[in-house]
Amino acid sequence: MIGLTMVDKMKRTQFLGREFLTWMLFKAATEEGVFRLDEDGEVQMLFERAVTLEGDNPAREMSTIKVDDPTDSAEVMLSLRLGKKVSKARLLLESEGKEFAFTLDAASLALRSVTLPDSMAMDHTEVMAEKADFATELEETLQKLFMGFIGLRLNLDAWSLEVSKMAKWIGPWGKE
Amino acid sequence: MGFVTGTSSYTPYQAQGKTGPDSRESLLKGLTAGRITPIDVELGRDRTMGFSTFDDPLDNEFTVEKVFFDPLAVFCLRIDKLSLPATTLRLHVRSRVSEALAATGRNMMPRAEREEISEQVRGELLRRALPTVNAYEVVWDTSTGRIRLYSTSQVVNEDFVTLFKDNLDTGLQPLNTVGILERHLKPAELETVYQMMSTTFVAVNPGAAHTGEDDR
Numbered sequence: 349m350i351g352l353t354m355v356d357k358m359k360r361t362q363f364l365g366r367e368f369l370t371w372m373l374f375k376a377a378t379e380e381g382v383f384r385l386d387e388d389g390e391v392q393m394l395f396e397r398a399v400t401l402e403g404d405n406p407a408r409e410m411s412t413i414k415v416d417d418p419t420d421s422a423e424v425m426l427s428l429r430l431g432k433k434v435s436k437a438r439l440l441l442e443s444e445g446k447e448f449a450f451t452l453d454a455a456s457l458a459l460r461s462v463t464l465p466d467s468m469a470m471d472h473t474e475v476m477a478e479k480a481d482f483a484t485e486l487e488e489t490l491q492k493l494f495m496g497f498i499g500l501r502l503n504l505d506a507w508s509l510e511v512s513k514m515a516k517w518i519g520p521w522g523k524e
Numbered sequence: 525m526g527f528v529t530g531t532s533s534y535t536p537y538q539a540q541g542k543t544g545p546d547s548r549e550s551l552l553k554g555l556t557a558g559r560i561t562p563i564d565v566e567l568g569r570d571r572t573m574g575f576s577t578f579d580d581p582l583d584n585e586f587t588v589e590k591v592f593f594d595p596l597a598v599f600c601l602r603i604d605k606l607s608l609p610a611t612t613l614r615l616h617v618r619s620r621v622s623e624a625l626a627a628t629g630r631n632m633m634p635r636a637e638r639e640e641i642s643e644q645v646r647g648e649l650l651r652r653a654l655p656t657v658n659a660y661e662v663v664w665d666t667s668t669g670r671i672r673l674y675s676t677s678q679v680v681n682e683d684f685v686t687l688f689k690d691n692l693d694t695g696l697q698p699l700n701t702v703g704i705l706e707r708h709l710k711p712a713e714l715e716t717v718y719q720m721m722s723t724t725f726v727a728v729n730p731g732a733a734h735t736g737e738d739d740r
Contacts, residue, residue, distance in 0.1 A: 352718065357702040363722040365701055370725060431726050449531075456700040458676055460533040467528075473593045479528050480596055480665045483672060487536050487699060494701075495708050501720070502713060515727040 358456065365454030366402065368497045369434035373399070374514050377419035385492050393493070394440040395419055396449070401432035410435070428518045441489060448486045457494065462486070535681050537671040538707065540695035544597070544666030551597055551692065552586045558691030559584040560602045565650045572655075573683055575691075576602040581659030595667040601675075601684050604655035608646065616649060617642045660684075671696060 352360070372393055375381055381393040395418040403409025409432060415421040418437070434454065438461075441448040446465040453460060464482040467475045501507050545551035560574030561584075577583040577590045578598040591597055620641050621633060661674040662684075673684050685696050697703045705717055 354702065357718065358700070360718050360720075361701045361705065364717070364720070367723055429726055431724070433725070457704065458535065458700065460676060461531050462533065463531045476528055476593050476596055476598070476663075480663060480670075480672075483534075483536070484665065484668055484670055487670070491699070491704050491708070494704055498705065498709070498717065502716060507723075511723055511725060514725045518726050520727055 362455050363433075364498070364501070365457055366433040366435050367501070368457075368494055369437055369452065369454045370428070371497055371510070371514070372439075372493070373419060373424075373434050373437070374517055378513075378517060381419075383493055383496070385489065385496075389444070391489055391493075392442040394442070396438040396440050398436075398438045399424060399434055400436035401427040402435040403430065403432045412436075425518065429520070441486065443485070443489060446482070446485075448482070450486070452490070457490070459486075459490075532674055533676045534672045534674045535676055536699040537673070537685075537696040538699060538703070539664075539669035539671060540697055542694065543669035544595075544664070545692065545694070548588055548592060552588070552591065554692040555586045555591065555599055556584075558687050559586070560604065563604055563606055563655060565606070565647060568647075570606040570650060571604065573601065573603040573687065575662075575687070576600045576659060578661065581657065595665055597664040597666055599662050600659040601662055601673065601680070601687065602657065602659045603680065603683070604657050606650050606653050606655045608649050608653060613642075613646060613649065616645045620645050 372381070373395060375383065376393060376395050381395075383391050383393060385391060397416065397418075398412060398414045399418040400410065400412040401424070409430075411423075411427055411432070413421060413423050413427070415423065418424050436451060436453050438451050439449070441450070448465065449461075449463040451460040452458075462483070464479055464486070467478045467482075469475045469478050500510060545554070555575045558575050560576050561572060563569055563572045575584065575586075576599065577586060578600055579590065581600050581602050583590075584602075586599070591599055617638075621638060624637075624641065625631065625633060660680060662671065663674075664671045671688075673681060675681065675684075681698070685698075689695055697707070699707075705714060709717065
C-alpha cells in the first residue's frame with residue numbers, strides 16, 4: 349500500500365497480534381495448544397501464569413490475570429465474554445524436546461523475558477552459537493505460527509468457521 | 525552476557541540484502557567509525573552513543589578477537605548520558621546569582637542574565653559529572669543475517685537502526701508484526717491485510733460473532 353508510514357502500518361496491524369494471541373489461547377484450551385508446522389512437525393504452545401486482556405480502549409479496559417492455567421480460568425473467560433482480547437501472555441513453547449519460555453506482546457509481537465533451552469556445548473564460542481540458533485528457532489517458529497494464523501485470516505470461509513468455533517467456546521456476551 | 529545466561533529481552537532484526545558484513549575488515553572499520561566518543565559538553569551535548577566491545581563496554585578498540593565468534597559478530601551499543609539533579613542545579617544557580625548581585629550592588633537581575641548564568645553553571649557542573657553508561661549487547665548471526673539488540677526500548681532501537689545503517693552500511697528490517705508480514709506476504713496479500721478490520725469473537729446475539737470483513 350503506497351503512502352503508509354511504518355507507524356500507520358503498525359497501527360493497522362496491532363489488532364492482528366491480539367487476535368493471534370486470543371486464537372492461540374483458544375487452541376491451547378481446546379486442542380492442548382498443539383500446532384502443526386507443515387514439514388517441521390508439531391509444536392506445543394502453553395499459556396503460563398499471566399495473561400493481559402484488553403478491550404477496544406486499553407486505557408479503561410485492561411486486566412492482567414495471574415492464574416496457574418489461563419486456559420482454565422473463569423476470570424479469563426469472563427474477560428473474553430466482555431469482548432476483550434489477549435494483548436500479552438507468558439508462553440511456553442515446546443519443540444522437539446526443547447522448551448522456550450517468553451512473554452509475547454501482541455501490539456508488535458515483541459519478545460520479552462526470553463529463556464532459551466540450556467546449551468549442551470562446552471566451549472564458550474559454541475555456547476554462544478547454540479544460543480543464537482535457539483533464538484532463531486524460537487523466532488522462526490513464532491513467525492510460522494503467526495503466518496499460519498494470517499493464512500487462516502485471509503481465507504474468509506475458513507476464518508468465519510474458526511470464529512464461530514471461538515464464539516461457541518467463549519460463550520455469549522457478558523455471561524458469567 | 526544476557527543472551528547466553530539467564531533471561532533476556534531483545535529486538536530481532538533481519539539484515540537487508542545480505543546476511544553478514546562484506547568482510548571482517550569492513551565490519552571492524554564500520555564499528556570503529558561508529559564507536560562511542562566522549563560527550564562534548566562544550567557543544568552543549570549531554571548524551572552520546574556509539575559502538576563498544578562486547579566483553580568490555582568501556583573499550584572501543586575493535587579487533588577480530590574481540591568481535592568475531594564465528595558465525596557470530598558481537599559488540600555493544602553504548603549510550604552515555606550526563607544528568608544533573610534539578611535541586612542541585614537550582615542551588616548552584618541561586619548561589620551564583622547572589623554572588624553576581626552582590627558584586628554589582630544590585631537587588632534584581634534581568635531574566636536573560638539569569639538564564640545565561642544558569643546555562644554557564646549547568647555546563648560547569650556537567651563537565652564535573654560522571655555519565656550514566658548503558659550498554660546493550662548486539663549479536664549478529666552472519667550465517668542467517670539475524671541481528672539481535674538486547675533492548676526493547678523504542679528510543680534505543682531507533683538510535684541503533686540509524687547508527688547501524690550509517691556506519692555498517694546495512695539496512696535492518698525489524699521482525700515485528702509489520703516486518704514479519706512484509707517478509708512473508710505478496711504485495712496483494714499485504715494490501716488486503718492492511719485493510720482488514722478487527723474480528724468480534726464474542727456473540728452479542730447467539731450465532732452472531734462476525735469476522736469484521738462484513739462491516740466494510
